[in-house]
Amino acid sequence: MVDIAQIRKDIPHYGNKVFLNSAGSSMMPSSVVQKINYYLHEEEKIGGYKVADVNANEIADFYKQAAKLISCSPRNIAFTNSATDAYIKALSSIHFKKNDVIITTDDDYSSNHIQFISLRKRFDIKIIRIKNLENGDLDIADFQKLVKKHTPKLVAVTHIPTNSGLIQNIEAIGEICHQKQIIFLLDACQSVGQLNVDINKIKCDFLTTTGRKFLRGPRGTGFLFVSDRLLEENFSPLMIDGGGAVWKGVDHFEMLKTAKRFETWEVPLALLMGLKEAINYANLIGLEHIQEYNEKLMLHLRKNLSGIAGVNLYDKGSETGSILTFRKEGKSLEKVTKSLEENNVYFSISQTEWGLIDFNKKGIDWVVRLSPHYFNTTEEMDKVSEIIKQI
Ligand SMILES: Cc1ncc(COP(=O)(O)O)c(C=O)c1O
CATH class of the missing domain: 3.90.1150.10 (Aspartate Aminotransferase, domain 1)
Structure with missing residues (x-):
């Protein structure tokens, strides 16, 4: 209630x-600010590494809370600095090559379009947009035709655009991608925290979101969901670091098994704790x-x-x-x-x-x-x- x-x-x-x-x-709810202040104060007193050790369980709880929020497992969650940070890491894990196709929409977020254009410049890929119906909804029949014709490498849809209240029919998109095993990247930056977002209904492979908007968390936070399928297929960010992988041999590293391979080693833990508190607050309501x-x-x-x-x-x-x-x-x-x-x-x-x-x-x-x-x-x-x- x-x-x-x-x-x-x-x-x-x-x-x-x-x-x-x-x-x-x-x-932000005051408990979010209190949590951040508490954590920073502890860092002031005993140094960042010790605080992280002492608070290991609470830090682990961030992944549980985020997983609960969107109905997945903690292993599918990576903390990020923003929705865009999550988006870039997801995109960087896809092996684009010349003539690969990204299917997206007219209403996707501006930075997503900028990134697709940037990918096109570097890899000579193609960007195709799904038609809209007269009322603004996505034309799902057109999407089906595009999928059949182009066999896209990636489908990227923004759930709710930044500049209008439109809610896209992402379940229909997700179902088609799921059947065809096409990577589906969902920008849920404006919907997580506002709507009851359930991964099992959406069936996306990546979901990106931010902390500071409808989740009521601090600025400089976000998270990424990565599906089990992609984790098992060894998807990882192009620029992986010692947080996501272990250097095992001179020419060889081993990735973490979980979505944490999409994180960098250094994480603003005070802010992560703040976001955890914000998500917990939403989950409790x-x-x-x-x-x-x-x-x-x-x-x-x-x-x-x-x-x-x-x-x-x-x-x-x-x-x-x-x-x-x-x-x-x-x-x-x-x-x-x-x-x-x-x-x-x-x-x-x-x-x-x-x-x-x-x-x-x-x-x-x-x-x-x-x-x-x-x-x-x-x-x-x-x-x-x-x-x-x-x-
Ligand atoms: C739909 C959508 N996607 C992505 C973003 C980017 O979020 P961030 O600034 O956390 O990277 C925004 C920000 O307004 C947005 O509205």
Whole structure:
């Protein structure tokens, strides 16, 4: 259950702001900050190596908590410094060669597109994008045709884009990839912590996510899921180090058996502990409760805003999540920003560079992005709606 009174007590500095930027960097529960402070303080007292020894069980618990969150085994989890760090390591483990095909989408994250283009420059691979249906959903029939025609090396899909609330039909993508044994890389940066993400339903090979967004962890954290299939097939990051492998002979190393082979030896353990605490916090509430609460909250906000004259909502798709994007006719970016800031609303502006193809299709170059989470209330949704009405 979402006990909103307790949850708000756990954010002692919330004040009178209306915090709607969990898709950017959310507000941490105080227990997360306490855990990081405690750990750093211990490092101050006895040095980093000793603290790691003393806290070995708690550190191991990070992998258990992350595994519980997405329903896999701790052996499938690697700590990373960000979602992008996880993504790069996953991509680097794939042996691309000339004419290999990556199938992706128009709505994938900008950095993912940049990495695919970079791979194309180096390895002369091909990048193909799945068509969208009129309503913004992925055209699964088109995807099936593309798979048949190109036998892709990799399918890479972003669950929820950074710049719109669209939720992609990743179960359908995962099922097809699973049947054909195609590597499926899921960018779940905006969905983990917001939705009840279950690896067994998605059937992906890699999942990447960040700590600071809907998981409410510290900045500089994330994690990577690697499937058993890929672990058994010895997938490993190109630049593996002494954290992921042991130097056994002059010309030979042996990799760890678990996804920890995707980590580097040095890890910011204070932050890992903070992320563990954030995940534990979410697990205790229960992701099914968080998702249910968020769905109601968003329904309320979308209904409110769609009833205001001049407000245009830009989120496509038959399913949308906790990212809402809008503009108000005739109101400049400066005007909207100023009004929201004056009223202590925390939000983001998404611009073309973060979703180039999507923005071009929509014929716009910016949107206001509101991303409520389970610590927000319907009263806050009403408050922000009234502010937007007055702009
Ligand atoms: C969909 C998506 N993927 C990946 C990222 C990158 O996350 P990070 O900054 O943790 O690397 C973001 C960040 O906004 C994102 O929204």
